[in-house]
Structures are given as structure tokens and as C-alpha cells.
Amino acid sequence: MIHKVALLFLTLAIYVEATCDKEIQRPLEWTGGSFEWPTPSTKALYQASGRFIGKNVIATRAQIYKDDVILAFPRYKPGTPVTLGRVSLKQRTCEAIISPYPCWSTQEEGNCGALQSIVDIFVDPNDILWVLDVGVVNTLSCPVRKCPPKVVAFNLKTNRQVKVLDLSGLVAQASRLQYLAVEYAPDGRPYVYISDAATRSLLVFDVAGNRGYRVVLPKAVVGTGRRDVLYIALVQKGCGNNFIIFSYLSSPRVFSIRTDYLRAGCASGKIQDVGLKPNRLVFLGTDLGSAIFFRYEGQPEIYRWDTNTPFLPVSFVLVYKSDNCFLSTQAIADVKRERMRVLESNFPDYVENTVGCGANQKISLMTGCL
Structure with missing residues (x-):
């Protein structure tokens, strides 16, 4: 009898483990703005006033914290009621339901104490969520500056705002802030790095000292695009040295600089030419270590490059391929499960206004482990 009970518990354990694994692997999918509204009447009010237009909503960046x-x-187009949201990996519904993060009051467009348009996010090792708010809405239709650009930090354990970094003194009228990364210096001080594509610069912000400065990059790093994208990725290549790997979309080459040089405000002569691109490539994210994930422009395949190896096609490992009509916008480390995930959508259709009811978006699981 004891053996039968033990066998039953073992069978149940295997079933539960298999079920959980299936849950983890099942993509989270949704169309347009699938939000959790306070009440049906609130949703109706937002729709009637034009503050919610489902087909104008799309997620482009993501980070994972626990579940x-x-x-x-x-806010590329009018009608995006939430610019920072949260969805559970454990949701069992057919369509993922997204709640505003941390709450609805922080999403109010035109209120400079709230969030205006989040273009990138980063979770640091101390469970602090850093969000880059450019302050400009309707950027793909008729851009309007609602508020100065800023970085806002939230404690993910308490869901409370803990810091606001005013970037207005570091930007020019033409600035286009696009990506951010955060690290802690050996003395424990946090530093925020932000790419400014229009001014060929990296913004560096010493959070503890409440001061920031601009590091102007040499002309050699610039590509040929008029409204280009300046990608950055924070990697650790060994020996405790962190690097920012960066490249313009239209640039034929990839570059790097040690972050201790950036923290010192000294880039002159410190930038390294990493190598020649086989084609235009889109940075998607890192594994929080030495690996960068990328895809070629317009292509569904995602590659992993360990930055400890030469930047050559022989070093690029194919790790994922998006389904038809989908392109990835971020590769995300799922630390709890030691896996990588992918945020993907039909973004080109969204830009061309051919999404119908809304953009198709999903978070899928990569093969392999971190």
C-alpha cells in the first residue's frame, strides 16, 4: 500500500511539473490594447473620447520580473491609454490581459508627474525598474511634446516610484532618446546610459550624484540614415569589465567602450571597432552576461553572439525564428527560469496602418537556457 501511495505522489508530481512546463512554454498572445479596465464604463469613456484606440496600441520593449x-x-499614435503595463506569465486566458504599471494614475497623458511615452525599460540586479520616458506622444502621426524627457525608477518589490532623473538639461531640441541600460559601479553607485541618436551621443547619469553629462561619439560611428537608430547593449565580457556595445542601424560597423571610461566622461581614444556587419542588424537584448541577441533588418531569425568571441558570422548562433508576419523587438532574460523569451509583433503592419483590429503581439520562449 505504501508503495502504491508513493507511486501516486510521484505520478502527480510528474504531471504537475509537466503542466507547469507547458504553461511556461505557451506563448502569451494578445491583439491591440488588451487592458484590464477598472470598469466597463471607464473603457467606454476612453473610447468615446479617443483616448483608447485599440489598433494604435503596441508593445515594443519588455523585461521579466519573477512571474x-x-x-x-x-505612444506612437493617439489612443494609447497605457504606456507602461504588466502581464502575468501564469495567465491561463486565451488572450493576455494587461494591467497598467504601477497603476492607472501614472499613465495620464499631459500630466508631467505621470508617464508620457515609454520607449525603453531595464530591470537592474536590485529589482529596480528604470523606464525611459521621452515626453513626446504621437511620434508616428503628429509629434507633440507633452513634458521634458526623464528616467523614472520603480522598486518592483513595493511597486513604488523611487527616483526621477530629469534629462532636460542633457538634450537638444533635435534629440532622439531611444535605449537605456543601467549598471552599478564598483562603489555601488548606479549609472544610467542612454542613446541619443540625433546628437551622436551617449548620455551618462550618475544617479547618486544627481548629475549627468553627454559623451559625444566620433563621426566614424555614424551611418548613412537620416533618422537613424542608435542601439546600445550592456554586456560583461569577463574580468569584471562591463562594456557598452553600440551601433547605428545604418552603420556598417559595431563599436564598444568600457563603462568605466563612460563613467569618467572620457571617450576620446577609448572606443573600439568591434567589426564589420554582414548586413544591417537590430539589437534585441542580452542574456545579462556576455551574449547579445540580434536579427538582421526585416528578417525573422534571431542570432546569439557571445561578445567574448570575434564579431564574425562564424560566431553567430541561430537560436530562434519568428512565425510569418512577426518580427521580434526584444529578447528578454527570464532569470527565474533560466530561459530567454522573445517579444514579437507585426510591427511593420502597425506602422503602415494595416493591422485591422490591432497589432498581433506575443511573448514566446526561445530554445535553450541562459
């Missing part, structure tokens, strides 16, 4: 995915919804 939640934090999502950035840039």
Missing part, C-alpha cells in the same frame, strides 16, 4: 512581464507601450 510578470513588464511592457513598454510607446
